Amino acid sequence: MECKQAVLLMHDYLDEDLPLEQEAQLKSHLDTCPECRAAFRRLEETEMMLFAANRKSESLSVSEDMTDRIMSFLPQPKKHSPAWSWIRRHPALTAAAAFILIMVGTSIGFWNADTQLVLKGNDLNRVQVEGNTVTVPEGTIIGGDLTVERGELRIYGDVEGNVTVIDGTSYQASTAHVAGQVKDINQALDWVWYKLGNIVSEVAYK
Amino acid sequence: MDNLETRLVKLALKGDQRAFAEIVDLYKDRIFHLAYRMLSNRHEAEDVVQETFLRVYRNLDRYDPGQKFSTWIYRIGTNLSIDRLRKRKPTYSLDAEIGDQDGADGYALIPGDNRTPETEYMISETRTTIHEAIDGLPPKYKTVMILRYLQELSLQEISDVLDMPVTTIKTRVHRGREFLRKKLESQQH
Numbered sequence: 534m535e536c537k538q539a540v541l542l543m544h545d546y547l548d549e550d551l552p553l554e555q556e557a558q559l560k561s562h563l564d565t566c567p568e569c570r571a572a573f574r575r576l577e578e579t580e581m582m583l584f585a586a587n588r589k590s591e592s593l594s595v596s597e598d599m600t601d602r603i604m605s606f607l608p609q610p611k612k613h614s615p616a617w618s619w620i621r622r623h624p625a626l627t628a629a630a631a632f633i634l635i636m637v638g639t640s641i642g643f644w645n646a647d648t649q650l651v652l653k654g655n656d657l658n659r660v661q662v663e664g665n666t667v668t669v670p671e672g673t674i675i676g677g678d679l680t681v682e683r684g685e686l687r688i689y690g691d692v693e694g695n696v697t698v699i700d701g702t703s704y705q706a707s708t709a710h711v712a713g714q715v716k717d718i719n720q721a722l723d724w725v726w727y728k729l730g731n732i733v734s735e736v737a738y739k
Numbered sequence: 740m741d742n743l744e745t746r747l748v749k750l751a752l753k754g755d756q757r758a759f760a761e762i763v764d765l766y767k768d769r770i771f772h773l774a775y776r777m778l779s780n781r782h783e784a785e786d787v788v789q790e791t792f793l794r795v796y797r798n799l800d801r802y803d804p805g806q807k808f809s810t811w812i813y814r815i816g817t818n819l820s821i822d823r824l825r826k827r828k829p830t831y832s833l834d835a836e837i838g839d840q841d842g843a844d845g846y847a848l849i850p851g852d853n854r855t856p857e858t859e860y861m862i863s864e865t866r867t868t869i870h871e872a873i874d875g876l877p878p879k880y881k882t883v884m885i886l887r888y889l890q891e892l893s894l895q896e897i898s899d900v901l902d903m904p905v906t907t908i909k910t911r912v913h914r915g916r917e918f919l920r921k922k923l924e925s926q927q928h
Contacts, residue, residue, distance in 0.1 A: 544913040548894060579920040586869040587776075587889040595771035595788055600763045603792045604756065618800055 534562040539569045547580045640725055651682035655694070665701075671708050678713065699727065744808035752799055759799075763792055766809075769890065770816040776885045777820035779874055787823065791816045806899075813890065813900045817882055824878050865923070872922040876915065883911040884919075 542559040545551040551559070563570045596602075620627045650665050655677030661668040667681050671689035678694035679686075684701045688709040695713035696703065703717060718727050744765070750758035767788055774787035794815050795802075802811055873884050886897045894912065898905040 541913075544909075544916065547916070548909065548912065550894065550909075575920055575924065576916065579916055579923055582865055582869060582923065583884075583888040583916070583919060584891070586866040587885075588891075593772065593775065595767050596785060599767050599771075599785065599788060600760055603763050603767075603789055604760055606789060606793060607756075607759070607796050621800070 534558060536562075536566060536569050539563070539566070540572065543569075543573050543576055547576060650684040652680070652684070653682075654679035669709070671706070697727075742808075745804045748799060748802055748804070748808065751796075759796060762795070766812055767792070769809075770812065772889055773813070773816050773885060774820045776870075776873070776889050777817075777878075777881065778823060783823060787816060787819045790819050794819075807896070810896060810899045813886070813892070814902070817886070817900060821878055821882060824881075865926070868922060868926045869919060872919055873915075876918070880911050880915050880918075883908055884915045887912055887915075 539559060539562045542551060542555055546556060546559060563573060650662070650667070652660070652662065652667060654675065656675045659669075659673045659675060660679075661670060665684045667684050667686045669675060669679070669686075669688045669690045669692060673690035675690070675692045675694070678697070679692050680697040680699070681701055681703075682699040684698075686696070686698050686701065686703040687706070688696070688704065688711065689706045690708070691710045691712070693712045695716065696711050697716045697718065699718045703715065705711065705715070716727075744762065747758045747762050747765075751762065770791050771784055771788050774784035774791075775781065778784050778787070791812065795812055802808070873881060873888075876884065882901065883897060886892045886900060887894075892900065894905050894908050897908045901908070
């Protein structure tokens with residue numbers, strides 16, 4: 534073993550961090566190298582003195598009234614509500630919850646956004662619109678889908694596609710004939726599903 | 740797993756002021772010694788003690804019971820002391836040294852247990868050499884040496900307090916030890 538490495542091992546030994554195997558190697562080196570033996574003794578002495586010199590200073594103590602002084606300095610106990618400390622302990626969950634809240638908030642906001650009638654479909658010139666009421670007159674044939682948002686739909690004639698009523702009401706007279714499906718959507722959640730379905734089908738058709 | 744400190748913290752969090760006073764009693768001297776060795780100034784060290792406990796109190800709800808309480812409070816006390824060391828103007832530390840010579844640093848005045856005046860003198864001389872040597876070290880070595888030899892923390896605990904790898908702490912202890920060895924040798928010759 535070289536003396537340089539021996540010095541490193543000496544320090545590890547003093548740190549009480551030297552594996553037994555290496556300790557044996559160090560010992561055998563010290564047996565053969567008087568210089569390292571002397572160096573080790575000095576290091577050991579230094580270590581002991583370092584501990585001893587500092588330990589005695591335990592008799593140095595802080596002012597006796599320190600505890601009282603600190604206690605008088607303390608601000609009034611903070612009253613954290615349990616919710617607040619929960620938030621501080623779970624930042625990730627809080628962020629997720631906030632995200633969901635905003636998402637739901639905006640979709641509902643969207644849903645309630647306006648009260649105007651929206652009419653979508655083919656052959657819109659053939660339907661009659663009065664206020665919020667949309668009428669498919671008797672004998673009229675609408676050659677495709679018909680969608681009414683926030684309105685009342687009255688069908689007396691024929692619709693060859695699907696009929697969708699969102700947030701409104703529909704009425705079919707005995708003379709009415711709808712070739713496709715009739716869908717009534719009145720709730721926010723249904724509306725979301727409907728929108729999602731639209732996106733999916735749009736993508737699918739492209 | 741519920742040790743004394745964790746129980747006291749829980750009580751203090753519920754607003755029990757006496758429990759917090761007990762935490763102060765448990766740690767005030769240790770933090771004071773740490774700060775005093777770091778700053779060599781009694782007044783500043785007491786300020787650090789007060790600030791440390793104020794911070795502990797304010798952040799009590801953030802204390803993680805999975806960590807040793809001593810590690811947490813040492814970290815706060817060490818950081819406050821290092822901050823003060825860094826903010827110091829060079830002339831200030833000189834003033835502090837001179838001002839502290841007689842009163843506050845009372846090591847030499849404390850009577851020994853069974854020692855003759857001569858051995859007492861030698862020991863206090865060695866002690867002074869060691870304290871002065873540590874005091875003269877750059878803050879990063881000084882902190883490690885004080886935590887190791889005054890607070891008698893293990894290398895792992897020091898690494899937790901300072902949030903540094905154990906290997907870094909080891910290197911600093913080794914260099915500090917070599918430095919002190921040379922200082923003590925030059926004193927003997």
